[in-house]
Amino acid sequence: MRKTNVAVDQVQNQQEKLIQKALKTGGFLFPETVDEVIEFEKSFGNTDVILPEDLQQPLFLDAPSKKTSKAKVIALHEEKLAMAAREGSSKITEDVRKRMDADRKKADAKAKKPRKK
16 A cells, blocks of 8 residues: 555656646746756747836835735735634634634733833
């Protein structure tokens, strides 16, 4: 039984490498090695990227973003952590729900306490 699993794993690993190579060769994934870059350039050529005028000086990278709200980022991050804690399940047992609520109350209370200077 163990040998069968090893053989299946080897076949899957070979298939994944083949798919990954095809995606890189087709330009759908970034090449990572020198050989992959050479193969990519053979397929797609070696041309310079011409940036639009407003991207010639990348000052926009230093400017604070007006669109992104920090609260949204934090909320999404917490949601993903909660999903990871449930191992991807959307169902939560009552016991786990109670512990999550208690942890949330503790965290909120800690956040509201004034910090000592």
